[in-house]
Amino acid sequence: MNTPRVKICGITRPEDGHQAALAGADAIGLVFHPASPRYVTPRQAAAIAAALPPLVTTVGLFVDAAPDSVAAVLDQVPLDLLQFHGDETPEYGAAFRRPWIKALRMRDGADPAAEAERYAAAGARGLLVDSYVPGVPGGTGERFDWSRLPGDLALPLILAGGLDPDNVAEAVRAVRPWAVDVSGGVEAFGEDGRRLGGIKDPRAVTAFIRAAKAWP
């Protein structure tokens, strides 16, 4: 099995992206979904991307965005990979002629094997599997039952959903994904004991990457 790649998603500040890269992140995620607490404008995203060292993948996350608005972001931000986290069809993803991955929320009846086949045929580079929470498109901080994932898929599997520094090693052992993706599980806590959406805790980011890459 490969040492899993790690994506730290929901970066909103250049210093957090830079720290994640120094800690060994393979990719950082920039959320262009306006309803998210981790939303960044194209201008903010460009500043984050400019602060990264070379060879770190910048991923742009969209949720059922109008194609024109994705194109407008692409004009302003050097994104390496697009992540479609809504109900986008295979044809939608293929139309951008850029590397892209599709997220699948694991609601009852979700069929990762069939979805991987469907999106692979359209040129997707990976299938990201995430928890299903009604009314919330992602970044839920919730885990799902990993035993629902088949051992073999037509696309590289990116595991997400409620991962954190304490459970990611167990997740890697159980699922053996190509990559893991985290957002809420490495965020700092505010004085009220709640996560500060979009502000990363550097110690948690470092601990997460170490634990994810400690395999076997």
Ligand SMILES: O=C(O)c1ccccc1N[C@@H]1O[C@H](COP(=O)(O)O)[C@@H](O)[C@H]1O
């Ligand atoms: O992070 C967000 O705010 C977000 C908003 C809309 C869609 C997806 C979002 N994040 C993605 O959700 C998963 C899991 O996040 P978490 O670790 O459970 O907080 C991850 O793929 C993020 O990229």
